Amino acid sequence: MTDTVTGTTISPTDHVDHGPTTFLTKYIWSQDHKVIAIQYAITAISVGMVALVLSWLMRLQLGFPDTFDFIDPEGYYQYVTMHGMIMVIYLLTAIFLGGFGNYLIPLMIGARDMVFPYLNMLSYWFYLVSVLVLMSSFFVEGGPTGAGWTLYPPQSILPGTPGYEWGIILMLVSLVIFIVAFTMGGLNYVTTILQARAKGMTLMRMPLSVWGIFVATIMGLLAFPALFVGGVMMMFDRLLGTSFFMPAIIAQGEALQYNGGSPLLFQHLFWFFGHPEVYIVALPAFGIVSDLISIHARKNIFGYRMMVWAIVGIGALSFVVWAHHMYVSGMNPYFGFFFAVTTLIIAVPTAIKVYNWVLTLWRGDIHLTMPMLYSIAFILTFVVGGLTGLFLGNVVIDVPLSDTYFVVAHFHMVMGIAPILVVFGAIYHWYPKITGRLLNVKMGHIHFWVTFIGTYLMYFPMHYLGFVGVPRRYFAYEDAVFIPESAQTLNAFITVIALIIGAVQLLFIFNLIWSYYKGKEAGPNPWNATSLEWQTAETPPGHGNWGPTDPVVYRWAYDYSVPGVEEDFIPQNVPHAKGETHQGPDDDKGDT
């Protein structure tokens, strides 16, 4: 493969910069974006496992009420809260931006590292501290907060809610630290993408993975401030007795000192952050899955330009839809019109993305590799989750469905499983670049089929519980007359599947470790991919990524199966041959 690498003279032994040499500077206090990426990913997966275990505990209670004495309502709400918060923020946001973002951005745009490596390192350590602070809340008096991951005041800081003593404070502190960590990392990613691309790498030649991560990071930089401010104000309410979100309140017979505040203000601030946040975890998945589909179908991504504009459009629109989470919150009812329209408009760019993924498969040369399997599973689960989102976005339909299991089913389909499937696919795809070895496919198949079929069996029927009207965040509801007996059977069924799926994740983790030592050697470019990260001199790439000479880019990232060319792919750093007639969208620019 290396003979197609042009524009550079590479001899792997001849480094410009030999990089750090001691174990400590290489793997612990490392400023290398690749090491930081791995640190981020391992931390995120570890904390994700905690959230997974919490989901088992919740499911045990829901599937077999009155069986497990050690789960009381306090505990249940604490599990729900921590499960939701960890999964959304500390797992998905961290792994997509801190993990994949860190690893892929410099490699894909042809940079040697992030522009400010030291800040990048700090970002990881702050993230680790935020995780530790969050975990410490399990061990304080009263335990972690049980206010729901939305943390709505007044209840989150009042007795009657578990963890109102310390849990909520630690949660807010942890979030603030996370935001600082994210800002340090995010500034780096954005600046690197904008200012440190390789020669010839125009924005419109970047792989969609980078686009997804780029826009998601910008959204994070603009959305997290609202959470920060909401968090600070709530902390003041809790610790200083201010009344930002607290009106006059009689809590369990006792008059509190608060007066005049507005609980809805917090909800607006939270969702001004919260809705962009759900797209922050979706856009990187959109981008990565586009690349996986294109590479493993050996075909260019269909409608690249539309894909880019769709990502940008979704990113921009997601700042004006936040109150679709508040249709029944008692806000000004006329907001319903505005937010229903904006919300459904987002479906258009999203739909374009779905069409283009499917159309990329059309007339492709589809290799059903592990990444491809996960990508197809992603499309299916995302379509289901997205379409159920349309129910909720259509304001009046949300009235009966809000706060029921329909919502739970919606967001587990669209966020709890679709992006997670992309994470898996992406790990299968880039593992060879990170370690030099392929993951085991047999274990992969077991993991894939159980996870995919299992989650569908779990979440699809869950929608129907929502139609019945089963409310979410309920510790128990056996005695509700309108819920048929059979619903309990369904719940038990879901629980059993959830446990099986959970167990299979251990197989995946085992695969990660096993293949590191025993996996098949991969070579520098096992998937015959075009993007720059596969064209590095060494695998895994060394410090500084490119050896002595920077790569030069001549074409977009999707020159697969170009007619008249023998190989079915042309790497981005290969110049145009004379008389090459087919051109990607941005092929007339930049290569001087």
Added chain:
Amino acid sequence: MTTQSEQQEHELHPISTYLKIWGMLFVLSALSYMVDYLSFQGYVRWSLILIFMVLKAGLIVSVFMHMQWERLALKAAILVPPLAIFVLVTLMIIEANYIFSSRVTYFGAG
């Protein structure tokens, strides 16, 4: 990455430019203080405050922060996203009025 001559081109305005802007900021600040000192009320007060505020902010951003001499690519990247805040502010004004009127109606306050 940056050639020095390009830099010079942008940065070497005579000191008097800054002194002039400084003076204008002083005057504008004095004027906004006067709005309070002379106790203008109601819409006059609010519009005057806003006008002076926008002028001051504009001068600081465009001259002191050199936005005026930046290329459109940077100007747009920095000035467009804050529009999202305007959406938030507008809706929060409507929301706050709604809550206030609810309180006046049902809580016998106000």
Added chain:
Amino acid sequence: MILVIVLVLIVVGSVIFSFTSPWWFTPLASNWGAIDTTLIITFVITGIVFAAVVLFMAYAIFRYRHKEGSRADYEPENKKLEIWLTVLTGIGIIAMLAPGLIVWDQFITVPKEAKVVEVLGKQWTWAFRFPGKDEKLGTVDTRLINDENPWGLIPGDPNGQDDILVDDSELHLPIGKPYKLLLRSTDVLHDFYVPQFRAKMDLVPGLVTYFWFTPTKIGEFEILCAELCGVAHSEMRGLVVIDEEPAFQEWLNEHPTFAQETALNEAQVSEVPNQ
């Protein structure tokens, strides 16, 4: 191949499940049939889109799966197709949104003849207040709430004197009359939700929210709290009983007005010997 079969099975299975599911909406007991209708419209449109997208994908995988010597097409974009798909999607969206917005307009526009009743939520019970003969609810202040005055009615407000107070988590309403529910909380967020009525709305401290509906079926319906409000959230239940008008009036008359309640409290206080 297995993948293609699985995808087709998922579509077929999901469609069959939707028709045969034992879990479906509770029978409607209010005027909000229009909500059900919009939901069905959305269900049908999204169902068709779901089947179409997944079946197309399955066919593509079947048809273009890798075989020895096969090679993909090269087609960066196809403007016409992309525009067509965008327009079609737009039409689908409008078809769902338009009825939705019309019904939402009805949902937030309370008819003039609607009577009001107040729902008061507190951790973790329900209470209710009818306006009495003057058809006006008296104003309230959370800070006035105490054992004698659990609603926090402002004693000086004449509108409040004849308000009828119901303090036992059971609300009766007459059939066929539109009612506007004014929702109020004294402590944290709650949500008044009766699945059979299809309507719900949060109770927010420091604010009075509302929704309206007309009961159309006689019977008892459970009230659920649908907004997390602390450890006993799932136990915060109540009951709405829909009666014929006479039975309703009879029930209503059993409950004291605010004036009566105050008088009673004062009597009790004076009975207690001085400290």
Added chain:
Amino acid sequence: MSQQTQDIPGSKLSPPEGWQGFNDDWSSDKETFKSVSWGKAMMWIFLLSDTFIFGSFLTGYMAVRMTTTELWPNPSEVFALTIAGQHIPLILIAIMTFVLISSSGTMAMAVNFAYRRNRGVCAALMFATAFLGACFVGMQFFEWSKLIEEGVRPWANPFGAAQFGSTFFMITGFHGLHVSAGVIYLTVVAVKVLRGDFERSGDYQGVEIAGLYWHFVDLVWVFIFAFFYLW
């Protein structure tokens, strides 16, 4: 090198301006913001993010002020001082505003002298800026003590709505933290200028970046002054 060059538009070397330039920049390779250093680009993006923080703070302030039914204290009165028997409304805040604006002026000139490679004047102006910033913080300290003495607390105050004190301490506190951080930051950069660190790297953008931050802090004050003190 000469000042006149700035007025010559579209010379062969400089890229096109306006929308054409906008298009060219965004569709170019390597860097989007032409001849903007990494540090400066990052500072701008950080300030954009910080704008959203202060934007949210001020929106929150606006929302609580508009929703509360209690009387909002008249800032003109609350922040009045009696100097030499004269009762002057808002006078301290006015002085603080002038101090901060002056510091912006000195900062802007410091940047200019940095590009003229006049290290001495540049550092002197930066120290002056930091000093004015420190004065500002000092006056803020005085203002806080005075209000606390008068019984204003984050949770209550004798003048009216409790949210007055809450938002006051929160917003001015947050801004004060920014100013304090800026004073330290400026001092560090000024010392570097004096030591000639930038001379060696041949690039004075460090001063300009510090300047961006400082002007932003001033900018935020403009909004706080208008919305909190004057409104």
